[in-house]
Amino acid sequence: MPGEMRETDSARFLHWLFVVIAIITCAATAEALGTWTFQLGPLQIVVLPLLTAFVMTAVLNIVALRTAPLFAERCQQVAGLVMGLLALLFVLRAGLVFGENLPLIIDNGSAMVFQSIGKIGTLLAFPLAMMLGMRRASIGATFSIGREPSLAIIQQRYGVGSPEMTGVLTTYVTGTVFGAIFFSIVAAVGSWLGYSTQALTMACGTGSGGMTFSCAGSLTQLRDDMDGETILALATASDVLSYVATILLGTFVAIPVLERLTRAVSQRKRLMTCEDVEEVGQAPTPPQAPVRQLPTAILSAIVVFAIVTTLTAIGQSLARAIVILAAGIGLVGVTALIRIIPRRIQRYLPLPILAAVVGILAGAPAFPWATTVSGAYSDMQLLTIASGVLACAGLAINRQQIHTMKKFGWRAVAVAFAVFAGSYFVSATLAQLAL
Template sequence: MNGMTTDQTVQSGPLNLLKAWRLHLWVFILTCVAEMIGSVSVPLGFATITIFPLVWGMLFGAAAGLVSTRVATPVSLRRPDVQAATIVIQAAVIMFVAKQSLLVGPLIPKLLSSGWALCFQEIGHFFGTVLLALPLALLLGIKREAIGATFSVGREQNLAIIGERYGLNSPEGRGVMAEYITGTVLGALCVSIVASCITSSGLFNPLALAMASGVGSGSMMAAAAGAVAAYAPARDTAEILGFAAASNLITTTAGTYFTLLVSLPFTVFLYRVLEPRIGRFRHGAARVTPTTAGTAVQEDGPLPFSSLVLITATVSIMTLLLGNWITYGVAPWAAMTGALCIILTGLAGEGLHRLVPLRIPSVLWVTMLGMALTAPYWPGARWFAACTQHVNFLAIVTPLLTYAGISLTRDIPAFRQLGWRIVVVSLSANAGTFIFAALIAQFFI
């Protein structure tokens, strides 16, 4: 939840976020355009790719950040605006997590009945990256960078694991940094395309693909789950998104320990086995210049609670006025109570994180609270579920990814240094985690 900037002039207080009016204006306009374009399906013969508003939002945000910061006009984005976008994402994600957990609560009985499918498909998330991407990396001539780039999807917790074990300036550190930046820039688009192709083939149960969507990254999960839901009947959308959210929660919470104790040792072992056999056909490693531009930023202390309230209110207004209304046809006044419930759930979870003297992440507090509020074991669950169902999950994600697209402007120089080989490997890892999880879930279903 905490965020910071490398720019000394940008701080996380409410005043600075209010001063970033250009940022919010751009996000509002770009999100509106993305939602008005809607979902665009591109037939490829053997399958169909569907590009969703959330993907348009990220692409438009990145383009606007690149162009606007280089053209001086009264409404052009400035560097502090780009840095503020990072703070907004890190704070507003509590709305995403709250809505995600509220989707999971009503499905607890079905999730329990799914049994081994939901449990064992997680193995695909953790081994799918290395089984597909590591051999490819070795064939392309990448050496120990391949370990960091393929043992996971390279989110913040995976950066910490490699940083502690090898150091981020090591070959393994450069590899995980490449995976982090590539996944941040292109991960959502990659899994959206893969999910669209596999879903349109009709070979998999939609619930198996929903479980596979929970790769451990919120944006990637939303993109993949949205692609799966687009091909299913409208009555099944809530169930698909709920299963995807549950899988993502498991991957996020248990994933840190699994990747540390199982995935990373397995990747190192497989590297030692394969590298002498297929790595020798390419001489020299693909070099990735050490950089810290793509690392998760930090700040001095947590974001003020007043800023959290301001940010969640801003994102909520965009959600109600844009995606929820334009794309899903729900009038803002009909969804206001649900939006307020989502905001209060997120803020309450963050408040528990700050008040309770236990080292429990705020995301986990929000998750437990949201699931408890809609679990079918108490009388108020039906009311909470009825209110919050009027706020569409994907409508929340589009403005968030538009902010993310703008924030990526600062990572473009580092991204250019990575080289095409490591980018291909990183995207293969992102695709592999979805594909292998889908195969396992399909087998058990």
């Protein structure tokens, strides 16, 4: 949207209203429809509500771009602001889950922590992404396994409309559609290669419930030296640890390395324009960041609260809905406070990391009110919040990203599979060495 174009208060209200109604309606409908499964030859395809929400809002976004492009572009900006806050909320809630599972993680000692470093194995897919012409999108596609924390990191660092966001979205969507199938297969391959059951189970933690449980479920059928309950518990703990590993490794290791590699490869092989090369590594500030405009931050918080409360209250009793409402106010309030931290502090302490730390401390057993906090948020499921995040992502996609996704096609799927395989087998190898 041209910077010189100004919107009236009534137009601004319509943009926000459209985004609120679209996100809540599409995400709530997706949650009500539930999970879909269907056969594609010998494979079983699992479609989770979060993917349904993404497709619905993406279609709505495309229709709006065709019929009212200026209105659609303004709504994309609003959806991007809301997605940033909602993604932080997801990370904060994941931190609570991590804190609750801290004893199990500690019990497995160095092997659990060591295998989480293996999530950096996604970088092995970077050469393939560059050879297939993904350019700057390669950074977003390969710096992590591409789940919700990854969206938060890329949204904050590069902005919603960046090539890097396009890359992480392609990996995210591929994982949502094919991830469960892929990880059930790689678990079988790992078992055939002779890895121990404990190492393979720890490697199942991907930061995605669907992929993690598919991997763990496959192992319960393939291995009989560890009972199913233990496999699922260990995989869940590893899954939670993966959220923190993604944030730390992605922010401080993977992204800086990939930026340098992308710049070096681009300068040698002239895969990008000079402008693209200069932009790599500069981490441009997302446009119209809500931290600079208090009214916009308040509007974003209100919208996020409405989304999360509506989605979580589906199917709950009135009394439980009231508890969820109160818990939602607290969680969104904390997230909003995190969001307005001055940017000079964010340079050294990125918001997703701060949100994860706050969540971990609040959910840890040593925290005096940990039981109360965990009970209040027990019905606020991560996958439910993820449906809201993906509904925002569908509305925030711009023309250039749509064009780029269409252009990548099968190449994005190939890169995503390489990302998943690198993450799983490097993690399993490190766990095997540490046991």
